[in-house]
Amino acid sequence: MTAITPEPPKHLKARALKPGSRRPAKELCSECGLCDTYYIHYVKAACAFLNQQFPDLETQTHGRSRDLDNADDCYFGVYQRMMAARKREPIPGAQWTGIVSSTAIAMLEKGLVEGVVCVQSSEHDRFQPKPIIARTREEILAARVNKPTLSPNLSVLEQVQQSRMKRLLVIGVGCQIQALRTVEQQLGLEKLYVLGTPCVDNVTRAGLQKFLETTSRSPETVVYYEFMQDFRVHFKHEDGSTETVPFFGLNTRELKDVFAPSCMSCFDYVNGLADLVVGYMGAPFGWQWIVVRNERGQEMLDLVQDQLEVQPVFSQGDRRQAVQQSIPAYDKGVTLPMWAAKLMGVVIDKIGPRGLEYARFSIDSHFTRNYLYVKRNYPEKLMAHVPEFAKRIVSQYKLPKS
Template identity: 85%
Template sequence: MTSAPTRKHLKSKALKADSRRPAKELCSECGLCDTYYIHYVKDACAFLNQQIAELEEQTHGRSRDLENQDDWYFGVHQSMMAAQKKEPIEGAQWTGIVSTIACEMLNRGLVEGVVCVQNTAEDRFQPMPVIARTPEEVLAARVNKPTLSPNLSVLEQIEQSGLKRLLVIGVGCQIQALRAVEKELGLEKLYVLGTPCVDNVSRAGLQKFLETTSRSPETVVHYEFMQDFRIHFKHEDGSIETVPFFGLNTKKLKDIFAPSCLSCFDYVNSLADLVVGYMGAPFGWQWIVVRNETGQEMLDLVNEQLNTQPVFSKGKRQAAVQQGIPAYDAGVTLPMWAAKLMGVVIDKIGPQGLEYARFSIDSHFTRNYLYVRRNHPEKLEAHVPEYAKRIVGQYELPKE
């Protein structure tokens, strides 16, 4: 453990300016550089030191089996299922599984605090990381904030508050950095509940997306890219607006995604103990991935509150992914009538369940591989994990 005087010195340097971002334009603003743990950033940052395989071994007791395609796609895991809460939490983005787990862990005394993300009083989409100490504070964090969020900026508070048992909720880049400094936190027990993550934006980028895509950007409460190939916007009045993927104004929106997200190959949050998302489940259900015994312990807390069903895989993704590579590059946008029709057809005959998850991973990994190859060729070999190279290797990429 670094001594206190050294940490104070590091803290004073960390707070100087935003220029202290060693990853530069690839910084995902995870918050580590806002703390005295910046001392570890060159080893910990996902965009400076790709080390998923080593951290999987540290966290789960093994890294991915590269002979097993499910490991390529979904990471180290013990089990997967689809689930819904029997009694959904009012105001949750889905049925509230993540919030329920966090509340149960606090109520049962398994943890003393939960790192989660509320929003500021002024802006429902402006993230405000906190260490929640009560279920009420956890519930105040429900609903995703689809913007870059400095979750790890609260790490200093952990040591200062004397917390010893902690749950952290976060996305892949945050969790890789967290795992890299985990032993420095002085905790007796760390639980990690992850969500899959792709294509985050700055707050300004989010505003551009909303204004370009939604009929009423000022009333959007939350949104998600869903398995029916539509974006679902929920508005303040409870109404749901859907927009087909293929009708997005790609040319206008290509520049809103953070460079870190365009360079990320950890869509499924490989280093969490338990992952709760949606992309491997039927429409309206959540996809749960148990990675290790700690993750199973967390899921067991809420099992009786869930309806569950097995995961399944249906359809074929490869042709759609291959066709999408040049279409994205060219910024193709279909007329809305054609986009709606295509969405209906693909929803009926296209990839579903785990095959939809593979479709989404393939689409983003091929795009991101090209982004790194074009913009950071010197990083390509070391930055792209072996499992991602194997996924991308299934497709024909443009020669440049």
């Protein structure tokens, strides 16, 4: 018997743009993939860069919005608990220890979901993302390791409806998840789980190439990289070696314009609309930062809890002076000599912010930079686009007047 493929609603049919078409958000488009589907009908409400709506979506997702008088809420969003964790038996080839992959596999194999939206690499380019709906352990494992480029994860949403799938896990970053939450009720699902990763400073594929060629000793052999808590960029190479480059030694003048305009206009570093967030920014070096935002997030974490070594989160140091000094340095494209950059990195690593204070440092430095970017390039959007929690964070610092 031939399966019948459900038709999209008539008012959505034929609304999708062809991949690569000009997007409603124009140059601010983060290529989340929504506009590659017939759900483009909802883009004016759903796009994070056309309609910022954190309080409403947080209430819809978590039962409340963040308390702006609570500093941790302002920084980290609505949450029930945080911890630092790592797998006792890491997954070979995982970027860290494989908590995200293990959670997705457990969700699938224990029958909580029928599919997992994740991102594999193109057969032709290890850094070119290929979103899929994974239905096996092997397909999930093939998606391990972050893809540091803009990725159209939501381009597979049509397949969800066509497959008659009712229980789904989506792995994604903030801009994708805001769009997903807006169209969630249109997907016909009985249960949606969202596993988020923190995200900042993504690039186009061309931008990534420029970053690698400007920064790494061997750009053609880089497997993955990450900006880490020791104030260095860590590059993993094909031969298993790790290369580190001090933050303060990056060629800021050359790289200043390499990041996507959407990332320079984003204020959802911590993925506030996910159920469970797994990243590194609030944890000690070598550990992952886990944020449980709601009961669905706890349900997901429970599946892998016995595989993890955990410790409480902590906060140490004071970020404020380092953030204030970084504002004009970035603004003017200052690059230190490598010897000075290495020395500064060693000093800050020893006496600088750690744990949650490092996370606040990262949030502050990016929010101040992004606030200035929006103010200068999209002044008409500034007040509506920047969430209230971000305005409060930015208000702690003295910004250039122009």
